[in-house]
Amino acid sequence: xxxxxxxxxxxxxxxxxxxxxxxxxxxxxxxxxxxxxxxxxxxxxxxxxxxxxxxxxxxxxxxxxxxxxxxxxxxxxxxxxxxxxxx
Amino acid sequence: xxxxxxxxxxxxxxxxxxxxxxxxxxxxxxxxxxxxxxxxxxxxxxxxxxxxxxxxxxxxxxxxxxxxxxxxxxxxxxxxxxxxxxxxxxxxxxxxxxxxxxxxxxxxxxxxxxxxxxxxxxxxxxxxxxxxxxxxxxxxxxxxxxxxxxxxxxxxxxxxxxxxxxxxxxxxxxxxxxxxxxxxxxxxxxxxxxxxxxxxxxxxxxxxxxxxxxxxxxxxxxxxxxxxxxxxxxxxxxxxxxxxxxxxxxxxxxxxxxxxxxxxxxxxxxxxxxxxxxxxxxxxxxxxxxxxxxxxxxxxxxxxxxxxxxxxxxxxxxxxxxxxxxxxxxxxxxxxxxxxxxxxxxxxxxxxxxxxxxxxxxxxxxxxxxxxxxxxxxxxxxxxxxxxxxxxxxxxxxxxxxxxxxxxxxxxxxxxxxxxxxxxxxxxxxxxxxxxxxxxxxxxxxxxxxxxxxxxxxxxxxxxxxxxxxxxxxxxxxxxxxxxxxxxxxxxxxxxxxxxxxxxxxxxxxxxxxxxxxxxxxxxxxxxxxxxxxxxxxxxxxxxxxxxxxxxxxxxxxxxxxxxxxxxxxxxxxxxxxxxxxxxxxxxxxxxxxxxxxxxxxxxxxxxxxxxxxxxxxxxxxxxxxxxxxxxxxxxxxxxxxxxxxxxxxxxxxxxxxxxxxxxxxxxxxxxxxxxxxxxxxxxxxxxxxxxxxxxxxxxxxxxxxxxxxxxxxxxxxxxxxxxxxxxxxxxxxxxx
Numbered sequence: 076x077x078x079x080x081x082x083x084x085x086x087x088x089x090x091x092x093x094x095x096x097x098x099x100x101x102x103x104x105x106x107x108x109x110x111x112x113x114x115x116x117x118x119x120x121x122x123x124x125x126x127x128x129x130x131x132x133x134x135x136x137x138x139x140x141x142x143x144x145x146x147x148x149x150x151x152x153x154x155x156x157x158x159x160x161x162x
Numbered sequence: 163x164x165x166x167x168x169x170x171x172x173x174x175x176x177x178x179x180x181x182x183x184x185x186x187x188x189x190x191x192x193x194x195x196x197x198x199x200x201x202x203x204x205x206x207x208x209x210x211x212x213x214x215x216x217x218x219x220x221x222x223x224x225x226x227x228x229x230x231x232x233x234x235x236x237x238x239x240x241x242x243x244x245x246x247x248x249x250x251x252x253x254x255x256x257x258x259x260x261x262x263x264x265x266x267x268x269x270x271x272x273x274x275x276x277x278x279x280x281x282x283x284x285x286x287x288x289x290x291x292x293x294x295x296x297x298x299x300x301x302x303x304x305x306x307x308x309x310x311x312x313x314x315x316x317x318x319x320x321x322x323x324x325x326x327x328x329x330x331x332x333x334x335x336x337x338x339x340x341x342x343x344x345x346x347x348x349x350x351x352x353x354x355x356x357x358x359x360x361x362x363x364x365x366x367x368x369x370x371x372x373x374x375x376x377x378x379x380x381x382x383x384x385x386x387x388x389x390x391x392x393x394x395x396x397x398x399x400x401x402x403x404x405x406x407x408x409x410x411x412x413x414x415x416x417x418x419x420x421x422x423x424x425x426x427x428x429x430x431x432x433x434x435x436x437x438x439x440x441x442x443x444x445x446x447x448x449x450x451x452x453x454x455x456x457x458x459x460x461x462x463x464x465x466x467x468x469x470x471x472x473x474x475x476x477x478x479x480x481x482x483x484x485x486x487x488x489x490x491x492x493x494x495x496x497x498x499x500x501x502x503x504x505x506x507x508x509x510x511x512x513x514x515x516x517x518x519x520x521x522x523x524x525x526x527x528x529x530x531x532x533x534x535x536x537x538x539x540x541x542x543x544x545x546x547x548x549x550x551x552x553x554x555x556x557x558x559x560x561x562x563x564x565x566x567x568x569x570x571x572x573x574x575x576x577x578x579x580x581x582x583x584x585x586x587x588x589x590x591x592x593x594x595x596x597x598x599x600x601x602x603x604x605x606x607x608x609x610x611x612x613x614x615x616x617x618x619x620x621x622x623x624x625x626x627x628x629x630x631x632x633x634x635x636x637x638x639x640x641x642x643x644x645x646x647x648x649x650x651x652x653x654x655x656x657x658x659x660x661x662x663x664x665x666x667x668x669x670x671x672x673x674x675x676x677x678x679x680x681x682x683x684x685x686x687x688x689x690x691x692x693x694x695x696x697x698x699x700x701x702x703x704x705x706x707x708x709x710x711x712x713x714x715x716x717x718x719x720x721x722x723x724x725x726x727x728x729x730x731x732x733x734x735x736x737x738x739x740x741x742x743x744x745x746x747x748x749x750x751x752x753x754x755x756x757x758x759x760x761x762x763x764x765x766x767x768x769x770x771x772x773x774x775x776x777x778x779x780x781x782x783x784x785x786x787x788x789x790x791x792x793x794x795x796x797x798x799x800x801x802x803x804x805x806x807x808x809x810x811x812x813x814x815x816x817x818x819x820x821x822x823x824x825x826x827x828x829x830x831x832x833x834x835x836x837x838x839x840x841x842x843x844x845x846x847x848x849x850x851x852x853x854x855x856x857x858x859x860x861x862x863x864x865x866x867x868x869x870x871x872x873x874x875x876x877x878x879x880x881x882x883x884x885x886x887x888x889x890x891x892x893x894x895x896x897x898x899x
Contacts, residue, residue: 120240122275135465137566145272147673149562
């Protein structure tokens with residue numbers, strides 16, 4: 076089993092999410108309640124959650140574009156690096 | 163909130179009462195919710211704001227089969243957790259005002275994710291009717307739904323709809339009435355969170371019933387328990403429950419088995435409910451074809467092509483907006499200045515009104531309001547194209563493409579569009595900040611918009627450049643635009659470090675599939691965006707115009723403009739401006755009136771500098787001739803507008819044509835300004851406080867004068883500082899001759 080950050084996937088690659096930004100020391104990710112400010116949207120609420128198949132559509136700028144189910148979701152690379160996938 | 167509707171589920175049954183059925187419409191963003199509401203309510207739709215915030219609130223009151231229904235549109239949300247402004251609004255409304263019924267608009271092409279919100283809505287214990295929207299597209303994709311399955315498994319009514327084709331709307335309303343007639347029979351199913359959670363919920367319920375029985379009268383029971391299980395801080399504070407009021411042993415067992423984060427545990431459970439449901443009721447043909455949306459995206463979001471395509475698209479929007487609207491703006495201007503003034507004068511003369519009222523009506527009211535009306539075609543046209551870009555799905559791509567560049571200013575890609583619009587006119591730019599979800603981004607963007615040199619400043623540049631820099635007018639004007647952009651970047655960085663400290667919120671955005679918006683919905687949305695400007699700004703401007711007229715004509719019988727209040731104010735202001743090279747009362751007075759709209763600077767200068775010549779009397783036109791004139795020139799405007807589209811690439815709408823002969827004014831200016839002080843003056847006009855219309859737009863968008871105050875303060879300082887640097891620096895370098 077090979078785990079890698081979502082942000083490193085190339086366009087067209089697919090994988091399954093195994094971890095969503097938990098336990099990272101800087102805690103800028105998605106789970107830590109103390110860090111959350113009004114206006115933040117949970118990546119999980121938009122369908123990026125453990126067990127999901129994702130496809131990388133575009134990974135050429137500081138945003139990455141993913142396909143999850145039937146939605147296309149753009150996220151910061153910083154957030155993308157905290158999501159781990161398995162190919 | 164104004165419409166308090168306190169009642170329990172029971173009295174909704176005895177609905178012989180005239181009280182309308184309150185139906186809340188909830189759903190994810192981009193599911194066609196507002197199109198659906200527009201299609202149902204049409205012109206009966208009322209748009210306002212949710213109390214205290216700038217999130218739009220739409221409501222409609224209408225009758226269906228003899229039953230009054232009040233539709234309340236909740237903001238689009240992905241969940242009901244209390245983190246975003248939209249989520250809090252939706253949740254507070256549902257929990258505290260308890261509508262009779264919830265219509266949950268669901269995107270049939272993306273069922274699983276939409277069901278996540280559905281599951282949360284069901285926990286409120288309010289009957290739910292699901293509008294399975296975009297049904298036609300889902301069918302075209304080969305999806306098949308077991309509608310009966312959804313109804314029995316969830317205990318909610320389901321109606322397939324297609325808002326863009328207006329199909330299923332009557333059925334939806336029928337289902338709403340049917341469900342509302344028997345609410346007891348339509349309670350949503352209670353979904354099971356698994357034994358561990360359910361045991362804890364039961365324990366928590368017992369504890370609360372014993373110690374805080376009053377809570378159950380205020381909140382839906384299951385919702386309250388589930389939220390407290392999740393550790394909902396907002397709710398806990400709201401009900402004044404101490405952090406340790408809940409016995410730890412309830413959670414202890416769960417935490418041991420499932421880790422610390424109960425919120426995540428609950429969210430996962432809910433999500434697997436949604437996923438499981440979707441699996442049961444939706445049949446997809448297993449094929450992975452590359453959809454049109456993805457093919458377009460490959461080009462539009464391409465690393466190299468993305469930005470050029472975006473710039474080309476924006477250029478086109480800009481160009482079309484101004485080419486199409488300018489003839490109409492000119493027409494309004496001519497009408498206000500010609501026939502309207504003329505006939506007002508005649509009418510007031512007939513009733514024997516004193517001269518000063520005639521002057522007030524024509525110079526003050528008609529000219530002032532005319533100035534605002536001239537903006538109307540531009541604003542509506544621009545709103546139309548923006549609505550189109552939003553509705554088609556391209557706006558989200560533009561934000562994606564521009565994100566990196568905007569990071570320099572501490573903003574996200576989405577802010578680029580309002581800023582760009584600001585070059586045309588700052589006002590639609592300010593209104594366009596509405597498309598930004600985050601309050602921080604909204605305010606920061608709006609603060610920077612006035613630095614984009616708008617079309618109204620151009621006449622001032624044209625006048626001065628013509629007088630002082632006839633050899634290279636383009637370069638000089640261009641340098642002012644560039645200065646504005648450069649200062650926007652500097653101020654963006656400055657604000658990021660001071661007023662808006664901290665990380666830019668993380669960027670997560672959905673790129674909706676490309677869709678062709680329907681013309682009716684485009685018009686409806688354009689009207690909604692534009693009418694605020696028309697109504698409110700119109701009333702404010704009227705007041706301000708009258709005020710300025712009095713300033714120019716008081717004290718009574720003032721002979722010389724210098725002695726009017728405005729002239730006196732100009733004299734007071736003048737010393738402040740003298741380090742900038744234009745410390746004359748004339749310049750100062752012009753700048754003061756320029757606050758209404760910056761092109762007025764030119765008009766006031768004309769009035770002050772040029773001695774009053776006897777006005778050329780046109781031959782008196784009859785009323786009939788004037789009417790004809792109005793119609794003919796409107797026809798001309800339509801024709802011009804149409805031909806502008808055809809020859810969109812050749813028209814120079816932005817190169818403000820100098821219609822009137824400003825020869826004498828130019829000569830006077832050449833005597834009172836030097837090239838250096840003229841440039842300093844232009845810099846000042848570029849930067850000094852935004853015009854009244856922008857002020858009103860900011861007031862409307864942010865609900866208080868605070869942010870306009872900030873803009874006013876920093877821009878005044880910036881304008882004075884920059885003009886001073888230009889003038890004094892220039893003199894040191896020996897250019898001030």
